[in-house]
Amino acid sequence: MFPTIQSWKRGELAPQEYHTFRDGLWHPVEARESTIPAAGATAPRSLQFAVLSWNIDFMRPEDDARMASALKHLRGLVAGKPVPSVIMLNEMTKSDLNLIKQAAWVREGYNITDANTDHWESASYGTCMLLPRTLPLTTISRLHYPNxxxxxxxxxADVALPGGRALRLCTTHLESLRVDPPRRPAQLAAAALHLRQAHAGILGGDLNAIQEFDEGLPGECGLRDAYLEGGGREGDEEGMTWGYQSGSGQRERYGLGRLDKILFCGGALKLLAFERFGMGVLVEDEGAASRLVYGDLEKAWVTDHLGVRAEFRVEVPEEKEGAAEVQDGETPIVEETPAQVKTREEGSETKAEKSPDTQEPAPSTSS
Structure with a gap:
């Protein structure tokens, strides 16, 4: 059995199962403290792969029709590609998970972290990853933020690398809105600390970067920003991921924003490419599409966010003769940066309750 909302401890990694499809059913697989790769998978010394991250707005109506079109678009982005693609999804609902489980291309090529909502704290939405079957998974875990x-x-999700090392993948949806003191610094610092304990780490998700301090958070947490590392410039329209497909009123009030990011750490990782996706993807069901276009929403977009995609290569050097292997959970822990210590302590000590005096709206209450 795995921890559920009744048994996990806030601020500690809680192991959970992942799910694989065989014999017509999705089956839970215990990955905790296991070095057994997924079926047919081996630990590669050099691995090239892609990471896609997308927030599918849970608040817009016609959820099933929107998710069906989003899944079709994702299939077109990963099918037939020469490298495996990890898919990170934010704001998933129970019905979204059902559609994911029904998709033939997911059943054939992917394991999924969540087949139900058992490990989510929220009753409304949560995070999920689709992990290629070719990747040897060793651990799946969830960190419920203290603040x-x-x-x-x-x-x-940990992917096995030679010598007991791991490529650690993380998807997160940081706190929305503005509060004083802010919660996002402590949340990203907590996730980054676990990433930096692995041989290489990658984080993707809706980071809700809506304030000036958000721009510096990745660097303060020891993470590199794939968009910037790939030559992008902060503030350029080409990097924005929110606002293009929101209602015109929100777009005029808040402008465009680079809310969604892919961050990484570890000298073994090499960034090969970065791009956005999802621009102009519309609901294909005509009835649902007609019902979606109301108020100031000009088109039946599947979500208000664009997705982000990065391609990486991770390499593990040959072991020197007589060198001891690094076992799971024994990778050297990188010291926290001063900013991480500060944000962690602030995050654990403050309740940061909302109040009318400190609360300001963000582009979306769910963004």
Whole structure:
């Protein structure tokens, strides 16, 4: 059995199962403290792969029709590609998970972290990853943030590398809105600390970067920003991921924002490419599409966010003769940066309750 909302401890990694499809059913697989790769998978010394992250707005109506079109678009982005693609999803609902489980291309090529909502704190939405079957998974875990009023967490998946090392993947949806003191610094610092304990780490998700301090958070947490590392510039329209597909009123009030990011750490990782996706993807069901276009929403977009995609290569050097292997959970822990210590301590000590005097709106209450 795995921890559920009744047994996990806030601020500690809680192991959970992942799910694989065989014999017509989705089956739970215990990955905790296991070095057994997924079926047919081996630990590669050099691995090239892609990471896609997308927030599918849970608040817009016609959820099933929107998710069906989003899944079709994702299939077109990963099918037939020469490298495996990890898919990180934010604001998933129970019905979204059902559609994911029904998709033939997911059943054939992917394991999924969540087949139900058992490990989510929120009853409304949560995070999920689709992990290629070719990747040897060793651990799946979830970190429920200590300082959150929106049930936010970080979902981790470890991929086995030679010598007992791991590539650690994380998807997260950081706190929305503006509060004083802010919650996002402590949340990202907590996720980054776990990433930096692995041989290489990658984080993707809706980071709700809506304030000036958000721009510096990745660097303060020891993480590199794939968009910037790939030559992008902060503030350029080409990097924005929110606002293009929101209602015109929100777009005029808040402008465009680079809310969604892919961050990484570890000298073994090499960034090969970065791009956005999802621009102009519309609901294909005509009835649902007609019902979606109301108020100031000009088109039946599947979500208000664009997705982000990065391609990486991770390499593990040959072991020197007589060198001891690094076992799971024994990778050297990188010291926290001063900013991480500060944000962690602030996050654990403050309740950061909302008040009318400190609360300001963000582009979306769910963004």
């Amino acid at each position: 959150t009023s929106m049930a936010r967490d970080g979902l981790f």
